[in-house]
Amino acid sequence: MDYVRKVAAIIEKDIAAELHTREMISAMLVFSALATLIFSFALDLRGELAEAAAPGVLWSTIAFAGTLGLSRSMAREKETGCIDGLLLAPVDRTAIFFGKAVGNLLFMSVVEVALLPLFSVLFDVGLMRARILVVLVLGTVGYAAVGTLLAAIAVNTRAREVMLPVLLLPLAVPVLIAAVRATGALLEGAALSQAAGWIRILVVYDLVIVAVSLLTFGYVVEE
Amino acid sequence: MIETRGLTKTFGPRTALAGVDLSVDAREFVALVGPNGAGKTTLLRILANLARPTSGSVQIGGLDLAAPSEAARRQIGFLSHRTLLYNDLTAEQNLRFYAQMYDIDPASPRIRRVLERVGLGLRKGDLVQTFSRGMRQRLSVARAVLHEPQVLLLDEPYTGLDPQAVDMVRSLLTELTGAGSTVLLTTHRLGHALTAGQRILVLHHGRVVYDRPGDRVDAASFSATYRTLTQ
Numbered sequence: 001m002d003y004v005r006k007v008a009a010i011i012e013k014d015i016a017a018e019l020h021t022r023e024m025i026s027a028m029l030v031f032s033a034l035a036t037l038i039f040s041f042a043l044d045l046r047g048e049l050a051e052a053a054a055p056g057v058l059w060s061t062i063a064f065a066g067t068l069g070l071s072r073s074m075a076r077e078k079e080t081g082c083i084d085g086l087l088l089a090p091v092d093r094t095a096i097f098f099g100k101a102v103g104n105l106l107f108m109s110v111v112e113v114a115l116l117p118l119f120s121v122l123f124d125v126g127l128m129r130a131r132i133l134v135v136l137v138l139g140t141v142g143y144a145a146v147g148t149l150l151a152a153i154a155v156n157t158r159a160r161e162v163m164l165p166v167l168l169l170p171l172a173v174p175v176l177i178a179a180v181r182a183t184g185a186l187l188e189g190a191a192l193s194q195a196a197g198w199i200r201i202l203v204v205y206d207l208v209i210v211a212v213s214l215l216t217f218g219y220v221v222e223e
Numbered sequence: 224m225i226e227t228r229g230l231t232k233t234f235g236p237r238t239a240l241a242g243v244d245l246s247v248d249a250r251e252f253v254a255l256v257g258p259n260g261a262g263k264t265t266l267l268r269i270l271a272n273l274a275r276p277t278s279g280s281v282q283i284g285g286l287d288l289a290a291p292s293e294a295a296r297r298q299i300g301f302l303s304h305r306t307l308l309y310n311d312l313t314a315e316q317n318l319r320f321y322a323q324m325y326d327i328d329p330a331s332p333r334i335r336r337v338l339e340r341v342g343l344g345l346r347k348g349d350l351v352q353t354f355s356r357g358m359r360q361r362l363s364v365a366r367a368v369l370h371e372p373q374v375l376l377l378d379e380p381y382t383g384l385d386p387q388a389v390d391m392v393r394s395l396l397t398e399l400t401g402a403g404s405t406v407l408l409t410t411h412r413l414g415h416a417l418t419a420g421q422r423i424l425v426l427h428h429g430r431v432v433y434d435r436p437g438d439r440v441d442a443a444s445f446s447a448t449y450r451t452l453t454q
Contacts, residue, residue, distance in 0.1 A: 002326060009323035017311035020350060081305030084273055085366070088301050089324035090293035222275075 010099025040122035074151035093218035139179030230279035241429035254420025300372030325370035356383035
């Protein structure tokens with residue numbers, strides 16, 4: 001129970017800090033809305049073409065908006081040495097990872113909740129389906145997990161804002177491709193079984209990346 | 224309470240600590256002085272388990288830091304030259320978060336008491352980013368002592384403080400040693416070391432070059448001695 005309480009405390013702390021400033025979530029929301037608008041008007045797609053392009057545009061938007069949040073979330077820990085405060089405390093390093101990753105997942109989810117209706121209207125596609133939401137959750141979990149681990153690495157480098165996307169995007173390729181393909185298949189009206197292969201990849205990716213993060217996060221954050 | 228044996232730390236070709244043997248008893252108040260780059264911060268970070276030594280051993284309260292446990296971490300309070308405070312949270316939210324990390328229950332009375340002790344009771348609801356340098360330092364001291372650690376490691380604790388706040392922090396530290404805590408503080412100001420320390424250590428080029436009880440240090444000649452030692 002102590003473990004869960006500490007994970008919850010880290011999440012609560014991140015939410016409280018964000019409620020005071022709103023700088024991270026507002027940047028993610030503005031970026032998502034602008035990217036969606038730009039793609040919508042630039043491509044000006046309807047019908048099947050829109051359905052074909054929408055998954056790629058949607059996940060690109062989520063990935064880049066997520067990167068903004070991930071970078072800021074870990075920078076907040078680094079700015080005044082707060083990561084040292086966490087490392088000094090009698091708290092398991094995996095609890096720190098879970099706290100940060102779940103916090104990042106929540107912020108990304110808030111952005112997605114706002115993004116989906118806008119995206120559905122502008123691209124004229126039906127994203128608000130339970131099956132697609134499952135894919136969205138699985139893809140976001142994987143992206144937030146790998147992003148949290150890599151943000152902890154990038155934050156210790158000099159050019160951290162540049163380093164995070166450089167490190168993250170190659171490692172996130174499997175989750176992004178699987179999410180795009182699964183979303184595309186489900187948008188075209190395929191049965192869940194037809195997208196099962198991609199969904200299985202998402203599940204396996206999530207499990208592997210969470211396991212790797214739990215094993216390595218301590219080494220990443222400690223000197 | 225603090226034991227180090229043959230402690231070394233190198234950063235590439237640079238040697239920060241060159242074999243530090245140190246033994247600090249419980250309730251001792253030790254002031255560690257040395258010029259910039261002497262290795263004071265590195266030593267404190269190793270003792271706080273925030274950095275690993277290149278070689279040598281560290282024990283805090285009988286617990287070996289080579290395999291750091293939650294029990295060892297619970298014994299240590301650390302004040303860094305950085306605040307370790309979240310600027311986007313209030314003073315009270317910062318302390319409540321750390322209280323949760325250290326399993327302090329109930330937290331509210333302890334937080335109230337510590338905030339009042341450092342003179343920030345009336346500013347508990349203000350964001351840390353609105354605080355002056357001195358107020359942040361006082362809140363950092365509150366954070367470091369919140370869990371009533373057995374060992375307090377303080378890196379330049381008087382930085383940014385006005386004379387009244389220096390007196391306040393000094394009396395708080397004296398109280399804590401009276402209550403059983405061991406204090407090891409670093410400073411590059413000899414006056415602060417001589418006023419505070421029951422024992423004075425001088426670190427130079429990563430070695431302890433002077434170690435004497437505070438009451439056997441001649442305040443008038445110490446400055447000259449220090450200059451000679453650190454040439």
